[in-house]
Each structure stands twice: as C-alpha cells, then as structure tokens.
Amino acid sequence: MKTHVLKGSKQEIADSLVRITGDICEVIVFEAEPIFPATPSANNDDVFAEMRPFMVEGPHLDDSRATIYSRLEGE
Secondary structure, three states: OOOOOOOOOOHHHHHHHHOOOOOOOOOOOOOOOOOOOOOOOOOOOOOHHHHHHOOOOOOOOOHHHHHHOOOOOOO
8 A cells, every 4th residue: 555645735635636546545634723712711710610520639749859759668
C-alpha cells in the first residue's frame, strides 16, 4: 500500500485525490475547530467552575521539593 500526503487548499487536495489511481480505502482529515471567545460565567472568580463535576478530589499531597527528594524509610 502506498501513502500519499496531500497538502493545500480544500480544492487542491480534492484535485490531487482524483488523480490517484487505484482504490482509496481510508482518508484522515484534520479540521480546524473554530475558537470562540470565553463565555462569561456567573462566577468569574472560579475559572474551574464548569470543570468541577469532572474533577477528582483526594487527600492533600505534599509535593514540595524537599519531600520529593527526601528518602523514605527503607529506601
């Protein structure tokens, strides 16, 4: 199976695609998503408010440099 990378405008890619001989069994298309301005939320102070249902809460973890580089008992 031979691989073709087609670049250019949508029309240029379509024109190049038509010229390929043989069967085309799969195409990967990268579509740029539009960027919308951030919508103001009811609580502008909490930027994570809309993500709160998806967040995981757990016990506080000491991730200070001193703790990370200190050996634990038995190490």
